[in-house]
Amino acid sequence: MSAFETLYHLMTALPKADGTLSSELVEVVRNIRTGNRQCLLAFPPKVAGTFLRTALVELLGQHYESYLSRGAYANVTLSHDLYFPTLLNQHIVSGTRPGAAVMHLHLNPSRHTTALVEAFDIPVVIGTRDILDTLVSAKNMCDAAPPTEADSFSALGAPWHDLTEAEQRHVLVHVLPAWYARFYGAWMRYSVDCHVRGLRPPLWLRYDDLVAQPVDLIGAILTHVDPTHTYAPADIAAVHERTRRKKADVRLNKGISGRGEAYFTPEEKEIIHQALRSAGEREMIGLGILPDPAVSARYDAPAVPQVAE
Known part of the structure; x- marks a missing residue:
């Protein structure tokens, strides 16, 4: 198929108004092989x-022309979204080396x-963190951010x-926990659906594992x-160490595990935890989002290592 034929097929098979993709579009995208990588x-x-x-x-720069992609067109707030033309460009355009787009959205x-993720075969990674620590960190971010970024x-x-x-x-006790519960619950359901349909599920990561075992994570x-490709542990x-030193770029802040426990009252903690339990209490405990009652009963307050926000 010539380049013009390929473009014709793409333009006549763009995503539909309801967000679904035609089978013709998916077939064309999957048949394009450039060596580019997206995550x-x-x-x-x-x-x-x-x-x-x-x-x-x-x-990834060891093997690719790697770069950060925020996904959406002309969107500079936290409300980034996947954008089909951007994905297509990342998928097919290569320079002297294949490209690797790291999308943080x-x-x-x-x-x-999910239709775009599956059509372009994009591996997904999801991070989790203790919800109380997350909320305190969110407060610090909003306090320090310009109004447009905080409000988004x-x-x-x-x-x-x-x-x-x-x-x-x-907001911290009654609004944001619902946002996080929806986020985690929806991705958990999608992960289960991937297993049912035989697709590659998202990779789930725990914040505490970044603290304890950053190289492994x-x-x-x-x-x-x-x-x-393989990546040497020494590399x-x-x-990891160089990234830790880029405090301005990576928003290295206090990053103290356990500070949320001290910030909220017992009544507030129960409200927050109840919201997250709606996403699946056992799963939320396993992912380090909710505290494990059995562990809490056996141990004192956790250590407070310094890590990246």
Whole structure:
């Protein structure tokens, strides 16, 4: 098929208005082989996505022209989305070496999102973190961010910076937990659906594992997104250390595990945890989002290592 025939087929088979993809479009996309690679860090905010994307871009640069892609066209807030022309360009356009697009997007698995992920065969990685620590980190981010960036994630009827302290606390306890519960629950259901349909499911990562075993965790991501190449543990360790030193770029902040436990009252913690239990209590405990009651009963407060936000 010539280039003009390929373009004709693509233009007559673009995604439909309801977000679904025609079988003709999927077939054309899958038949294009350029050696390019794409991966999607579908991380919620404040779960070390910025840190990991920075490390991945450098490591994938050993074999590719690697770069960060925020996915959406002319969208500079946290509400990034997948954008078909951008995906197509990343999929087929190559320079002297194949490209590797690292997409860091705060995405829920809507129908059009999963259809595009499957059509372009994009491996997905999802990060998790203790919900109380996540919320405190989100507060710090919103406090420090310009109004446009803070409001894209956290605003109620008024901008974050115009809310009173009590109203901001209401957002942390009653609004954001519902967002995280929806995010985690929806991706969990999609993961189960992938197993049922025989598709590659997302790779799930725990924030605490980044603290305890960063080389192993980053190595697992690389195996998931680039199984055709090997990455030496020494190289991963070196990149991890260099990334840690880029505090301004990777938003290295306090990153203290356990600070959320001290910030919220017992009543507030119960409200927050109840919201996350709706996504599946056993699964949320296993992913380190909710505390394990059995572990909490046996041990004192956890250590507080410094890691990336």
